[in-house]
Amino acid sequence: ANVSVSGGNQWETEPLVRGNREAVPMLQQLRKEIEELLKEGLFQSAWTLSGFLTSHSSSKNGDMEARDWALYGDAAYGLGSYSQARGFYDKSLMALRNYGGDAKSVYPILLRCADCALKLRDSESAFQLLSSVPFEHRPIRQSLVIARLYENAGKRRQAVTAYQEILDRTKGRLLIVEASQALARLGANPKSASTRKDREDSSSGSDSKLDMKDKSSMFPFVRKLVAAHGFISKFKCGLALTALRDLRKSFPDSMPLLLREATLLFDLGRTDESIQLFKQVRTLYPRSPLGADTHALALRIRDKAMELSKLMRQVMRNTPERPEPWIAVALDFSSDLKASPKKALDVLSRVLHLNPSHQGALLAKGFLHLRHNDGKRAASAYQRVRDRFIGISKGGIGLGGMEMLGSGNYRSSQPICGSEFPDLPRFSLFQGLVESYLLMRENERALVTAKQALEAMPYNPRSLTLTGIVLSHSGHKSKACKAFRGALKIDPRCMDAVEALIRFYHHEKRYDKMIELLRNQLRQGDSKRRDTLHVRLGDAYKMTGQISAALEQYHAALAITPNHREALKGIEYIEASGRGEEAEPEGEEDEDEM
Numbered sequence: 001a002n003v004s005v006s007g008g009n010q011w012e013t014e015p016l017v018r019g020n021r022e023a024v025p026m027l028q029q030l031r032k033e034i035e036e037l038l039k040e041g042l043f044q045s046a047w048t049l050s051g052f053l054t055s056h057s058s059s060k061n062g063d064m065e066a067r068d069w070a071l072y073g074d075a076a077y078g079l080g081s082y083s084q085a086r087g088f089y090d091k092s093l094m095a096l097r098n099y100g101g102d103a104k105s106v107y108p109i110l111l112r113c114a115d116c117a118l119k120l121r122d123s124e125s126a127f128q129l130l131s132s133v134p135f136e137h138r139p140i141r142q143s144l145v146i147a148r149l150y151e152n153a154g155k156r157r158q159a160v161t162a163y164q165e166i167l168d169r170t171k172g173r174l175l176i177v178e179a180s181q182a183l184a185r186l187g188a189n190p191k192s193a194s195t196r197k198d199r200e201d202s203s204s205g206s207d208s209k210l211d212m213k214d215k216s217s218m219f220p221f222v223r224k225l226v227a228a229h230g231f232i233s234k235f236k237c238g239l240a241l242t243a244l245r246d247l248r249k250s251f252p253d254s255m256p257l258l259l260r261e262a263t264l265l266f267d268l269g270r271t272d273e274s275i276q277l278f279k280q281v282r283t284l285y286p287r288s289p290l291g292a293d294t295h296a297l298a299l300r301i302r303d304k305a306m307e308l309s310k311l312m313r314q315v316m317r318n319t320p321e322r323p324e325p326w327i328a329v330a331l332d333f334s335s336d337l338k339a340s341p342k343k344a345l346d347v348l349s350r351v352l353h354l355n356p357s358h359q360g361a362l363l364a365k366g367f368l369h370l371r372h373n374d375g376k377r378a379a380s381a382y383q384r385v386r387d388r389f390i391g392i393s394k395g396g397i398g399l400g401g402m403e404m405l406g407s408g409n410y411r412s413s414q415p416i417c418g419s420e421f422p423d424l425p426r427f428s429l430f431q432g433l434v435e436s437y438l439l440m441r442e443n444e445r446a447l448v449t450a451k452q453a454l455e456a457m458p459y460n461p462r463s464l465t466l467t468g469i470v471l472s473h474s475g476h477k478s479k480a481c482k483a484f485r486g487a488l489k490i491d492p493r494c495m496d497a498v499e500a501l502i503r504f505y506h507h508e509k510r511y512d513k514m515i516e517l518l519r520n521q522l523r524q525g526d527s528k529r530r531d532t533l534h535v536r537l538g539d540a541y542k543m544t545g546q547i548s549a550a551l552e553q554y555h556a557a558l559a560i561t562p563n564h565r566e567a568l569k570g571i572e573y574i575e576a577s578g579r580g581e582e583a584e585p586e587g588e589e590d591e592d593e594m
Helices: 002-013 020-040 043-055 060-076 080-098 103-119 122-130 140-152 158-172 177-185 192-202 221-233 239-250 255-267 271-284 291-302 305-318 323-334 341-354 360-373 375-386 427-439 442-457 462-471 477-489 497-505 509-521 530-543 546-560 565-578 587-593
Strands: none
Touching: 002 427, 020 043, 020 060, 020 375, 020 497, 020 587, 043 060, 043 080, 043 341, 060 103, 080 103, 080 239, 103 140, 122 140, 140 158, 140 177, 140 477, 158 177, 158 587, 177 221, 177 255, 177 442, 192 497, 239 255, 255 271, 255 427, 271 305, 291 305, 291 360, 305 323, 323 341, 341 360, 341 546, 360 375, 375 427, 427 462, 442 462, 462 477, 462 497, 497 509, 509 530, 530 546, 530 565
């Protein structure tokens, strides 16, 4: 006991450091220890020791003090405490400026401050910090951020210049696919941007080595991918689909190609084909959540409740921290099996609280509001997506971002390729807005939106159909019918046009035309959604009193899709009518659902 007390007294009276002279080597060693801990990713230990390093009373020059605060900031950043890290980096900057540090020593700290600002969703501050560092002192990664922020602010010219500078800096030695895709999206020529300096070097007599050659010429599939990206942004969907399918012949299991093609097919209204490709992604890459939000929405549209529940469980089990699984959860809550629309909207609201501009969540929210005939809230959700895009032009850049720099909605950790393609416009947006405005009886706004879609996609049968739908609601019946028939001339199997023309004939009580149209569609062996076509033909027969023929069509639909809700309802209605029971006609309800 006496030894223990004696030892304790000695510890209490012994100074930790004997004089400032001894403190200097100790702090140097401690600094090296913290640097090693940071390299190993042991941020908690580094953070603890940095507290001693920065608070020691010994005198330090400005460079050492700045370095110590930067190490403290690195440790806090590694722990995910970005606001605290920003404070430590600010102290490092203050030390450098107070002691007259040169500009080059300030640049790395400014870049770290910018990283913190991006993590804290303060895009205005991030932009200012990054812009204060000369281009040649910025890593390519952070130069891409500046270009992206320009684009999100709708500053096309500055964005094109920024992306071109990145490609020029690498002189084609690095395949900066994001920059090339962005230039294609903005209507610029990524090839000329990436090779301009090579031509300048050649004309000035500079030695042109093999490794200086533009790598895109070595990898033609990259050029085709960039071209497909440009086609999509300009709504040239047919060309984009052809390019993607050509690429998939050589790279059948490429996740970026599968996701882009699946998303494009979904946007083209070819929902069943889209679902098949998304299933392929889930099979090949079961732990990836990319595309799960659009996959879930496609399943919800097709009322595949069991498959939707399975998808939701799979992605939630593997990546619960991502937004895509929660969007799948919301859509699963809204399915006919669970019928919990309030829970679905609550989940989507939480996703949007964490990520206010998530396109997949906004499209899902708009869809659910439309399902419940809430046009005002649906329009609000779709408008939030549209507000990120401006500048629709015939041959220009399509829709460019207008998310302002100060909005704080920049998502530095969100992948550009994959699930939601926030940098690419989608037909779903036009369609959702038009349907929302029609529900609110704002036909003029609906017509303006439909004409924007038609202007952007003049040869897309769905955009022509959308215009026809608005015209039919505005009383221009002949023009509407002409638009629907024009859409079918472009693509005889366009289901949007088929269903719109069926609704038109139904409203005009021209059931003979309905039957003729549907028979022609079913004669095409590769007709899409044959189950739906059989149901519509059954409805037409029922309305003309041909009950046996109607039942035959309903059963044909059930042979393709055993639990087809509308086919079952049609059979129940006929059976109820046959027993003399009262039942509401299906005609008006079918018109709303088709």
